[in-house]
Amino acid sequence: MKLYLDPGHGGSDPGAQGNGLQEKDVNLDIALRIREKVINGYDNVEVEMSRTSDTFKSLAQRTNEANAWGADYYLSIHCNAFDGTAQGYEDYIHSSLSDSSTTAGYQDIIHAEVIKVNQLRDRGQKKANFHVLRETTMSALLTENGFIDNAHDGALLKKSSWRERVAQGHVNGLARAFNLQPKQDGSGTIYKVIAGSFKSKENAEERSDFLQSNSIEAFVYSTTISNELWYRVQAGAFSSRENAERRLEEVKNAGIDDAYIISESTDSNQDDITGYSILGQTFQSPQHMNMYVNEINPDAIELGNYYLTFGEYYGVRGDVAFAQAMHETDFLRFTGVVQPDQNNFCGLGATGPDKPGASFDTPREGVLAHIQHLYAYASTNSLPDAYPLVDPRFDLVDRGSASTWAGLNGKWAVPGDNYGKSILNLYERMIDSTMQSLEETLQKIES
Incomplete structure (x- = not known):
């Protein structure tokens, strides 16, 4: 993926001003942080920038450069200004594009990720005839990260920690939109x-x-x-x-x-994430599991404590099982054949519209069945008897046939060649979310 990153203004063009700040400086700082996170955090990504210092470049130079390079995406970073009363975040695609366009789809994703972290009023997703949106031959987005002349927004813009979070929000959006793969x-x-x-x-x-x-x-x-x-x-x-x-x-x-x-x-074969075993200790807390899904689906029910409790009892990695549940249910939004009232968080028995799979009376029972099914694949030992067997497919499993998450390829999901890796990639994003939460906690303490 080739990303052209455009910090707006620069040099003799300071952009908007307010609260002792110049827009060109804020734009550059955020963009440089985005570049660093993308290059160091993801594989197979190239980044070009319209400027990496306080220099002037015309709008035509910027778009011509991106077009000639053959960029896959153009991301322009800006701040807003009005009369000191307006505040918030908004982003733009070109006015000629439909809401169902590919570019609009990218905007949906990136907007959602930035809004999660930026502590700004959401002014919405918009369209405009801006040069950098009109003259680019690839999908393009322009983000307006707060009003530099507003007291509330300006106070945030001054904070390095805030600009770091905003950069991370953009990167999270890019990673989701373009399915970027984290570096190992x-x-x-x-x-x-x-x-x-x-x-x-x-x-x-x-x-x-x-x-x-x-x-x-x-x-x-x-x-x-x-x-x-x-x-x-x-x-x-x-x-x-x-x-x-x-x-x-x-x-x-x-x-x-x-x-x-x-x-x-975390891995018996440390050079290969696919060697990560199903049996083992749960590292993530219930709070962080629940927080992670709620960042994506605010209406999600809380399942973290069940995954910790049952994972600990059966010796199954409950937090990775939780990641599997998020993968199977689209973060508990149930956009597939399984419905929410089934309490079936791992797709047990679901093979198509006419066969939506097993149903369980409560969320607790559904998680218990999930963990028991993983235990069946990962172990040849008898099922411990502290809890009743609720997995209706336990006896259909070839016991011990999948000791690792990658071992579920072709078994849990058919053909599912990358099924285990998809789960583990989601699990790694959950760990990254935990680290971001730590950063935010430390910043609150420091402030």
């Missing part, structure tokens, strides 16, 4: 912040409640150490050691001196 760092490691280990579950829950009262996400899980049952309080799981250390500092600042970081391999 090959580390295969998750860093968990442990805020205490207890023999008493009650003491662990008290610690967890204390952290949550201090706006620090936490939950309790059990683990066996030297044949003894312990209850650990987990305050985050991160693919970046640096982010884990920042959370550790936050926990210690809250008065928890015995907190520490443990690292665990």
